[in-house]
Amino acid sequence: MASPIPQTDPKAGYLDLKADIDAAVARVLNGGWYILGQEVGAFEKEFAAWCGNSHGIGVANGTDALVLALRGLGAGPGDIVATVSHTAVATVAAIELTGATPLLLDIEAETFCMDPAALEAAFAREGSRIKVVIPVHLYGHPADLGAIVALARKHGAKIIEDCSQAHGAAIAGKRVGTFGDVAAFSLYPTKNLGALGDGGVITTDDPALAQRIRELREYGWRDRYISATAGMNSRLDEMQAAILRAKLVHLDRDNGRRQAVAAHYDDALANSGLRLPTVRPGATHVYHQYVVRADDRDGLRQKLKDAGIATNIHYPAPVHLQPAYQGRTPLGPTGMAATEACQGQILSLPMFPQLADADARRVTAAIVQALRG
Incomplete structure (x- = not known):
């Protein structure tokens, strides 16, 4: 009888790169530094460069990546964040975790991504109350960012690209994550780039925004143990960063x-x-x-x-x-x-x-x- 065929298989991804991944894990274990060290810093730079961004910030998971991107842009109670209903629930949960209100929009039947006509109608009704738009590049296909970004800019809204299913997707050769103000990626094991555990990463070209998000991911610290603002604890650990570096090159x-x-x-x-x-x-x-x-x-x-x-x-x-x-x-x-x-x-x-x-x-x-x- 033929062997079962799984729908996805993260173990096969590990076995494919076993020697590289095992060496990366051993390097971290022997190094003695396990949180926010050289591996995380190197992964942040390498992944941002691979995407075509200037800054990367490693975080604990993809949901936190969205939360921190939203908080970095100042979204919170009283603000509307427009996104789609046909998405992983994490997209909407993240909005509510900031205190903002999600506004759920319809999709294009062909691509399963946000329908720009639905966004245009939402702006016509809500106006500047929509502070942020989160297009989701679902299943690995880019949303229509040309139309979506133009609408957001016209109405003064910011763009967070939810790239959790689209590492490497592109429009006219330009990779997703580089069109909006900031992008959030999940690194869950089944993703195109997946850790062997939870992980997430944020990319942006805005140095001030990157610095705010770095502070927010670790209690709002600028100086250790002194919170300049109220942050949270969401750190990508060294082990996962080393594994991700081994997988990124492939x-x-x-x-x-x-x-x-x-x-x-x-x-x-x-x-x-x-x-x-x-x-x-x-x-x-x-x-x-x-x-x-x-x-x-x-x-x-x-x-x-x-x-x-x-x-x-x-x-x-x-x-x-x-x-x-x-x-x-x-x-x-x-x-x-x-x-x-x-x-x-x-x-x-x-x-x-x-x-x-x-x-x-x-x-x-x-x-x-x-x-x-």
């Missing part, structure tokens, strides 16, 4: 492998009847997830499970329909038609750099067979 290769798997899926499933991912002209998709839409999503998922192929749903419900948020979180004036239409259809196929060609072919063969039957 990130372009790994993204290329994701794109190769996606190209196979595109070709093999072109006539399947599934709705396949769309790539906007000029965009570079890095396929954190390869998400299809199926009329009988649950039936297809069960048949793939029976064939030993794991899938996932990102996400089972949009934030505005989850119990913690339903009925109390403001929605944009254009409604949620595209967001709600996709929820019963989306399915994430196996996607990780170490997925073998034979296994990718097995996935598509099983899908074609399932849809015929």
Whole structure:
């Protein structure tokens, strides 16, 4: 019987680079410095340079990255932060952790990213009360930043790019994270660049903003043990930073492998009847997830499970329909038609750099067979 195919496999990522990662871990253990040392500083510089930014700030996780970016921009009670409902709940949780109010907007049906028309309508209704806009580059595809940034600048709002699923995605060759005022990245183990534990990083070209965020991540300290402002404790540790440095040098290769798997899926499933991912002209998709839409999503998922192929749903419900948020979180004036239409259809196929060609072919063969039957 064929081995099961996981939907994602962070252990395979470790085994692929085992010698490099083990050496990085040993280097930290033998070095004797475990919090905010040379490894974190080097990773911050290397990752910022890889993105095309001037400054990087390592933090504990992707949620904290968003919280600290928001606080660095001064967002808080009385402010509105516009984002999408079709996202990981962390995006919205982070807004509320600052005391600001999330305003949830609809997505483009083709890219699953923020619809600029929905943002324009929100500005028409709310005006300057919208202090920050957080476009989410969902699944590895860039949001329409040309339109979104122009709208934000017109209305005096700041932009935080949520790049947690899009390390290396680009528009006309310019990587995401370099278009707005600041960007937040998760480094969760399954991400395109993932730690072997939790982690996050913030990038910006604004030196004053970078300094504020550095202070906020460690109690608001400028001088040790003296808080100049009220901050928090959110530090990327040395061990994870060393592991991330070992993996960063292979990130372009790994993204290329994701794109190769996606190209196979595109070709093999072109006539399947599934709705396949769309790539906007000029965009570079890095396929954190390869998400299809199926009329009988649950039936297809069960048949793939029976064939030993794991899938996932990102996400089972949009934030505005989850119990913690339903009925109390403001929605944009254009409604949620595209967001709600996709929820019963989306399915994430196996996607990780170490997925073998034979296994990718097995996935598509099983899908074609399932849809015929």
